[in-house]
Amino acid sequence: MLNLTPIVLGVDLDGVCGDYEDALRRSVARRLGCAPSSLPPQTVMDAYAEWGLSFEQFQAAHREAVVEDRIFRTMEPLPGVSEALWTLSDAGIWIRIITARLLFNGIHEASAADTAYWLDANNIPYRDLCFISDKPDVGADLYVDDSPGNVVALREAGRATIVFDQPYNRHLSGPRATSWQDVVTHIQADLDARGRHIPLPLDGP
The missing domain is CATH 3.40.50.1000 (HAD superfamily/HAD-like)
Known part of the structure; x- marks a missing residue:
């Protein structure tokens, strides 16, 4: 049956x-004044340490990307x-x-x-x-x-x-x-x- x-x-x-990663990359790059291509793909899920971010810096970057750049609306x-x-x-x-x-x-x-x-x-x-x-x-x-x-x-x-x-x-x-x-x-x-x-x-x- x-x-x-x-x-x-x-x-x-x-x-x-x-x-999400591309949207966050563009947000972070704009604030750092660097090219998005300079921030490499994440190969370990560790709050984007490969971009030189501490956890606290990632938290701030995520908050700015969500609230100011509205990446959850535009990604x-x-x-x-x-x-x-x-x-x-x-x-x-x-x-x-x-x-x-x-x-x-x-x-x-x-x-x-x-x-x-x-x-x-x-x-x-x-x-x-x-x-x-x-x-x-x-x-x-x-x-x-x-x-x-x-x-x-x-x-x-x-x-x-x-x-x-x-x-x-x-x-x-x-x-x-x-x-x-x-x-x-x-x-x-x-x-x-x-x-x-x-x-x-x-x-x-």
């Missing part, structure tokens, strides 16, 4: 749906994210956005409001939006995340997780997606294996 219980996909935002989406998530939604996947953007006190209003704006402006389908750091506590059948810490925590909690490829997570084992089409391929294979589908797609654009 066909199982009509929806598969819930937990989707991270920064580094998975949106290019570029990663290629193919909208199309891929609509494909999954139309296949019956319940998309749950899970983000730890409420990282520092005092900027929650800008963070939350600009996140909702960005999702709509970039035509990202979703049914739930969760602001939480402890992602294993959020119920989902599958997760897509780029953070090594999150991936390890999710897998240790028994949560199936696809690594969205970034330079700082290359040491993690797969399954790994190097593009949003890869994400669709991984999830469609999982959907077929589970024999699960729910015909309740959101209205398309």
Whole structure:
């Protein structure tokens, strides 16, 4: 018998749906008076120490980027994210956005409001939006995340997780997606294996 219980996909935002690093790089470079290209890609997730920032300096840079430059409203989406998530939604996947953007006190209003704006402006389908750091506590059948810490925590909690490829997570084992089409391929294979589908797609654009 066909199982009509929806598969819930937990989707991270920064580094998975949106290019947070590029947006932060441009903000930091403007304040430092240097070329964005002089700030290298992050190869270790350590508060951008490779840019010469201490944790306190990263916190200040993040705050300025969010409040003054409104990067959560203006950052570029990663290629193919909208199309891929609509494909999954139309296949019956319940998309749950899970983000730890409420990282520092005092900027929650800008963070939350600009996140909702960005999702709509970039035509990202979703049914739930969760602001939480402890992602294993959020119920989902599958997760897509780029953070090594999150991936390890999710897998240790028994949560199936696809690594969205970034330079700082290359040491993690797969399954790994190097593009949003890869994400669709991984999830469609999982959907077929589970024999699960729910015909309740959101209205398309």
